[in-house]
Amino acid sequence: MVSEELLKLVTQRVIEKVKNYDTYKIPIGVSNRHVHVSQEDLEILFGKGYELTKKSDLKQPGQFACNETVTIRGPKGEFGGVRILGPVRKQSQVEISKTDSFRLGVKAPIRESGCLSGTPGLEIIGPKGAVSLPEGAIIALRHIHMTPRQAEAMNVWDKDIVEVETFGERRGVFGDVLVRVSDQFSLEMHVDVDEANACALRNNDYVMIRHNTGTSLPAINR
Numbered sequence: 664m665v666s667e668e669l670l671k672l673v674t675q676r677v678i679e680k681v682k683n684y685d686t687y688k689i690p691i692g693v694s695n696r697h698v699h700v701s702q703e704d705l706e707i708l709f710g711k712g713y714e715l716t717k718k719s720d721l722k723q724p725g726q727f728a729c730n731e732t733v734t735i736r737g738p739k740g741e742f743g744g745v746r747i748l749g750p751v752r753k754q755s756q757v758e759i760s761k762t763d764s765f766r767l768g769v770k771a772p773i774r775e776s777g778c779l780s781g782t783p784g785l786e787i788i789g790p791k792g793a794v795s796l797p798e799g800a801i802i803a804l805r806h807i808h809m810t811p812r813q814a815e816a817m818n819v820w821d822k823d824i825v826e827v828e829t830f831g832e833r834r835g836v837f838g839d840v841l842v843r844v845s846d847q848f849s850l851e852m853h854v855d856v857d858e859a860n861a862c863a864l865r866n867n868d869y870v871m872i873r874h875n876t877g878t879s880l881p882a883i884n885r
């Protein structure tokens with residue numbers, strides 16, 4: 664028999680959890696194909712001394728979409744009008760979807776941003792010149808940005824791998840989602856266009872973590 668007191672306690676906990684429900688809602692940010700550039704490559708593409716200009720702020724503090732766009736070209740095809748995201752980085756990087764990789768003809772691996780060693784290159788073409796990247800084409804590993812407070816509330820740690828549930832008319836579960844915690848972040852899960860379309864997700868739809876699988880990610884070269 665369950666005592667009345669225990670029943671009361673459980674009910675109270677459930678009510679608390681439901682009250683805090685919004686804490687666990689993670690808004691989606693869909694990333695279309697884009698490029699991060701080094702200052703050196705930017706100057707080859709747009710001219711000596713060139714600086715990126717801001718079109719709009721992204722949700723992550725300090726990150727912005729630029730007015731500048733480039734063409735990316737692989738052995739099989741190309742995409743024009745690919746937006747540069749600022750600020751400039753140490754190394755240029757091209758983030759594409761799996762679908763894009765077929766059209767371009769590059770075997771881009773699924774990688775965490777910035778982990779570029781051994782990845783294939785691509786050609787980037789700007790108005791003033793072109794850069795042939797020796798490496799840097801990746802399919803971004805889906806991930807969630809959050810602050811330390813949010814991580815605590817959701818009971819996860821930086822670099823944890825979680826399962827995320829989506830809602831709506833094409834409900835699904837994403838496995839192997841990387842958690843990234845920093846006080847410089849704003850709560851948001853980043854997916855690419857393939858992933859968003861697979862679950863009919865749009866910007867600011869929300870998802871929730873349903874399981875923390877810990878820190879191992881054997882299938883992914885980190």
Ligand SMILES: [Zn+2]
Nearest residue numbers: 806808852853
């Ligand atoms: Zn991100």
